Amino acid sequence: MTLTIPVKIRVLAALLASAVMSALYARGGAGWLLGFVLLVPCLRALDASPTLTGALLRGWAMSLAYTAGAFAWFGTAFGHYTQIGDAAGLALLLLAAPLFQPQFLSFALVRHVTRQRHGVVPGALAGAAAWVATEWLLPKFLGDTLGYGLYPSVLLRQGAAVVGTAGLTLLLLLANEGVAAALAQRAGGWRASLRPLALAALAPLLLAGYGQFALSASPAPEGKPLRMGLIQSNIIDYERQRQEKGTAAVVREVLDTHFAMSYDAVVRQHADAVLWSETVYPTTFGHPKSPAGAELDREIVGIVNAAGVPFVFGTYDRDSAGEYNAAAFVQPGAGLLGFYRKTRLFPLTEYVPAWLDGPLLRRALPWTGNWQPGNGARVLPLRLADGREIPVLPMICFDDMDASLAIDGVRLGAQAILTMSNDSWFTADPLGARLHQSAAAFRSIETRLPQFRVTSNGHSGVIDATGTVLAGTRMGEQALVIAALPVNAPAPTLMVRWGDWVGRVAVAALLLLAAVSAFPAWRASHATEAEGEPAGDSVAFNLAAALPARVAVLSPAARVVTGLLRTFSRGSLLWMCLALLFNEALRTNTLAQIRLFSTLFLLPEAVAWCVLVFCSAQAMVVDGKLALTRGGRRRELALSEIAAVQLWRLPIPGPGLSLRLHTGRRWRYGLALTNADARAAARAATAGRPAQQSVRAVLQVYAQSNLAIRRSRLDHPLPKYILLPLALALPAFHLYQHIAYGSAFGEYYSFGLKAYLSAFALWWAAWSIGVVLTEALLRAAISIATLLTALLRPARAIAIRRWLERAGHVALYLGMPGWLLLTIYRA
Template sequence: MSASAVRARRLAALLLGVAGTTGLMWLFGSLEARWVALGWVAFVPWLWVLDRASSRREAVLGGVAIALSFTAALFGWFPGALQSYSGAPLALCWLALLVLAPFMELQFITFALARHHLRKAPQEGPLAFWRVTLTGALVYVGTEWLCPKLFAETLGQGLYASESLRQGADIAGAHGLTLLLLVGNECVLAAGKVLVAHGPRAGFRRALAPLAVLAALVLGGFGYGQLRYRQVAEHKTQEPELVVGVVQANITKYEKLAAEMGTYDVVRMILDTHYQLSDALLQNRKLDLLVWPETVYPTTFGTPKSEVGAEFDAEISAYVTQRRVPLLFGTYDLEQQREYNAAMLLGPGRDGTLARSAYRKTMLFPLTEWVPESIDSPWLRERLPWTGYWKRGPGPQTMALPLGEGRSLTLAPLICYESIFPSYVAEEARRGAELILTLSNDSWFSGTPAPKLHLMHAAFRSIETRLPQVRVTNSGISALISPTGEVLTEVPDNHRASLALAVPPTPHLSTLMVLWGDWLRPTALLLSVVLLLVPSRLARWKASR
């Protein structure tokens, strides 16, 4: 067979393996319970391709190919959303996504390289298999920490659709589930190879070890999940439920509306709509807290830029005073010419005055909300006029919500993008938070899978901290999330509604994620370096003696 024919066959095998894994991961990533089992086999076609790689170049090619395919399949909605936001040509948005894909999904490439390197080492037997398996999984997870992703996705998030398996995220986050899935896939591949090579009868005994490990991972995950689920369900407290009113007005694209109606009329419409929906709640039930979404008041509060702005500020304050209900809403906060995306809490103070406190968003979405000062320039602003001007807040904070009778509740405020960062939320939990309260604006992604994915991220933060969560968005998906990650109530995407949510008392269960934060990924990176370098260094040292 000619060299060109061999290369063609290798390329065909690569494309087949990449296509198989991409299709399985696409189904697994749909977050539907019927596809959960695919997570344990999704990587097998691609791993089979990597085992056939004869050089580092082929291993890298396999990593790049799956990075491109994975990104296009699971984030194919993003170029359209980016075009809608920036006005750039759709083809250019697609090109940007695909060019960045190998960097955003670098873990595929480093995993492929590490696995190829270890498989070429002169070792055989079970020890070699487990070294390849564990080191590859650690490299994968460690790379995801070393090179943070725009959407913070990881393979283990697909297990959210399993009520039991997702509970393991309180140990090491969704990345801990990723580690288990990678090991499980290696076990499936090893068992399959043995059965194919030796036949069902002779190969079954050799396949017992990897199959036993796979069974232990799955059954152990289910067992732990059921244990933690029961612990949360059985927790009882004498504290009353907290009633939170949420408003999802489904008013989007403020800039377009302002151009058509004028800024004053748009703000007037936004506030009047939220007043109306809020009053509908207050007429039927007493609320402990009323929440409006991120940037619902699209100007600075407390430092008005005009007389009209001062009138709107006074109107919102008067609404809180007259209804006698605390209000948390998204706005801008201004200090010394530095503007922040903020959550403002207004409520009756103990001395009869209106108390005010603000939380400033720290984790800003790159470019659209924040530009690093090192690259910010008139040249950049001229070419990317949609870039944001907000400054970063001081980091994780908590807010105290007075409840009357001397009681108060400690809130963990989050704004939009911050809900995808496990360590950030864990730090707020360590500060005594009893309820996660997320304000978000997902309107630019309405009609895509993004609102569902963002909700899934938020649910993992509740699992990791064992805290209930109220999530309020302007266009969806607003929700009440339990400490087990279950969405108890939701307002779908692109709907208008207001709900009174009865938040269950906090279970006060400790988790490793709260104690140590996002501990697994840096640990995985360190261990992977040790496992990759130490054996070869020892071999060289022994050879030199």
């Protein structure tokens, strides 16, 4: 399709604006705020493309603009490293932009196709999922992702402990989509733009809220600190120095410099251990290639013995398969303790894939190495002079871009991360070195492990569990960094428990979307539903047959109050789930759980219930009027004035009805449905679904599916909140009595009936809270799944909701006892 000149100019302007914002975003500081809008111009350009080919071309242009804005430094650094010149390096980078940032092509493709078939909102969600899934399936050349740019925000970056950097990227993309949608709807007035803007604001608000919670809820680090000495020698470009001074002179200078700075670290600064940078010892330690190499090995061991503290440094290792970029652990009095071999080698410099390697490539790229990759994370001990043995996870350079390595290290028992890097090829472009350190800091956030990171010439730093650099160096200086951080076994984060889960979920979501789109029966039913829907917001109804006997008559103020109370109480349950997940002290303190549960859930829930009871009324239709009677008071509304009955699209404080009058306005009172079965009211509210795929349509389908399900006897409070916790508490309490007191009634024999019953009451209360919290998580999952179904397949919403409810019952009534039995069996 031939673009007109104005359209071309608009597209070019959009690409330029995104490129400029990407450049500012990559440079950090306050630029992190641009992460929520930097793609908006490009998204508007994508929206204007009517064809798939046009969308792909604009996706390619987006990858070019983003690469030029955020990674121009890499092109010049590559040109300098390979000696082809800065301009040539930048040109090659831009030429390879689609390979360097492939997620833009999949994003543009999936987003365009989904928008065409399913609408704007599914298109935004599918596009974001495609972006994240591509980065998960196709590891990128630098391992970068959009979420790394949030590092300057202490609050927002804490979300990486839950969703990783992939999750941060997903939230940034959705925020950009919200802003772009608001701009697209600005012609409809500020109200039309306000909704997508509010959704866009959810991303930073959620991240900030969790960040505040994580920083305030984290207990003060315990345990004796580990005091490390980091040696940044600022000796770089070994190859050039070898040519000028000779190999022996260069090695001598490197070792003498490190020996002198290590002496300062140990003797004067009292470091517990010493860390040198990547490949600082430029030959195979422990496997000497010559008598001179064996002598240097002995010299290093002698220095370590004299220092009396362990040394960790970058070197080479080798076996029958070849050589490895490695980290050596040398222990005083014991010599070489072991090696860690670098797992993530940098492509086309440290290694070449076997399918690409050959004499032709080696001639064209003479700088390429032939190191072998290591076999994953390895935890090695630091045996300190005071008798402590601290398990640490070594990582070398590009390893720190792989979250899975750090997660595996925590699972193996690591209590600190030791990172070694050689960022000297960023000497002329220090932005790259700073971004590398920012990315490495996310490994500490995801695992809550302290990190000691040393490089040859900057940036070196000591990073705490929140990702903050407590002490560090600038680029291009010789510096000794001494810092101490407490080390212990941290409470596992969600990333440690589940791994880098957001990418897997994104892939699964895309596969599900593809399956749904390919299923012709669902497409046909959806088309039939759309064609058969009546226009407008309501149709005729039979209010007399539909209304339950009791309703709560709520003024707008009463509904707001009860809605806020209910929202706070239900949200508090989810907050407690997170608190129990990340706070081990709370998990073992039943009394603290009871206090929190009573204050944050039971109290506001009870107040909301009292308001609803106070506003309750008897509803009936008498003489052509809707009569609402409470005590001696009676409100009446003529049926002839009512034009439509509509469900509350947001079931807050619960399911309910609004009455729309013929004047076009709603009756000022809403009717909250207080009876257990509101299905008749759902049938009475025959309001049709608004324009396809609008937010109002999705909420309408969601509300109808929610009320259309007949509640099971398993949803009654007696079996759910009394009998199920009792069934769980009995075996757990029985096992506890045997372990703590030697028999089933040990506590009774030792301390009497009151103590025995009090202990059992605490166990019962703890399991009751556990059941409520588990149900809250299941409710949240069912609600989210129902919303997605209402969005993608509204005709199937009720059927899928019915299966989700059944699955929830299975998970609650069989899953919790099964988990308990498995726990007892393992014990």
